[in-house]
Amino acid sequence: MKARVSEQGVLCKISQYSESSLILHVFGRQRGMVSVLAKGIRKKQEQDLLAVLSEYEFNLYEPVAGGVYLLGDFSLSAEHDFSQSVQKWAAAQCAVELYSKLIIPTEEAPVYYKLLQTWLEYLPGVEGSVMLVWWRFLLRVFTLLGIPFSATPCALCQQSPEHYAAYEKGSARLVCSACCESLPDQDRLTALSPLSARILQLLPGIGNYLGRLKPDSIATQQLNQLFEDYYQAHFNRDLKLRSLQVLAQLSAC
Numbered sequence: 001m002k003a004r005v006s007e008q009g010v011l012c013k014i015s016q017y018s019e020s021s022l023i024l025h026v027f028g029r030q031r032g033m034v035s036v037l038a039k040g041i042r043k044k045q046e047q048d049l050l051a052v053l054s055e056y057e058f059n060l061y062e063p064v065a066g067g068v069y070l071l072g073d074f075s076l077s078a079e080h081d082f083s084q085s086v087q088k089w090a091a092a093q094c095a096v097e098l099y100s101k102l103i104i105p106t107e108e109a110p111v112y113y114k115l116l117q118t119w120l121e122y123l124p125g126v127e128g129s130v131m132l133v134w135w136r137f138l139l140r141v142f143t144l145l146g147i148p149f150s151a152t153p154c155a156l157c158q159q160s161p162e163h164y165a166a167y168e169k170g171s172a173r174l175v176c177s178a179c180c181e182s183l184p185d186q187d188r189l190t191a192l193s194p195l196s197a198r199i200l201q202l203l204p205g206i207g208n209y210l211g212r213l214k215p216d217s218i219a220t221q222q223l224n225q226l227f228e229d230y231y232q233a234h235f236n237r238d239l240k241l242r243s244l245q246v247l248a249q250l251s252a253c
């Protein structure tokens, strides 16, 4: 038998492995994203003890091969209940789906864990636009990834503008409205609506605007695309999140 270890973790996803076994996808404080085989969970009552998005203290056996841990036992350490708001549930799902896509070095797992834990604790009490706080969370993840996004000077004239009007395709760098108007080669740019530009500039302190500012469907689409392009420009990998499509649809209602 392999060594027994303990790990605190957020349960991100459950997949059926066989009739009586499940695979738990867990983001652990020490180990980052791991797969855990839960054998012999037959009864519905036992399965009901496991809730996606909640935190548990797991006892695990280290993997023999294939990198899959074996579940010893577990106990609930924090329940995060999103049954009151499908939007907040989607935003919580966005975070765990995002984490499942990132390559996080094991030694950095604790800081990512803390950010996720804070997010799950904070979300249920949010009043106002969930999409706005999602973007702020995403920017915090970008900072941890070493690619901090900020409303920097215009990519073309290097001035700090009052208004952005577009971003450069490929690099996702922001472009001011003056450059936008004078640029002959408009194909290089993706336009941003005035509301998108305003949100971008306010994002670092967006907590003060949650009740007053609501992204419309255009701003939602544009900013989600901008952040996706920004990630792609740095990591050369896409950042398509299915949960984010759900959140965007819900936010448009």
Ligand SMILES: [Zn+2]
Pocket (backbone or CB within 6 Å): 154, 155, 156, 157, 158, 159, 175, 176, 177, 178, 179, 180
């Ligand atoms: Zn400019």
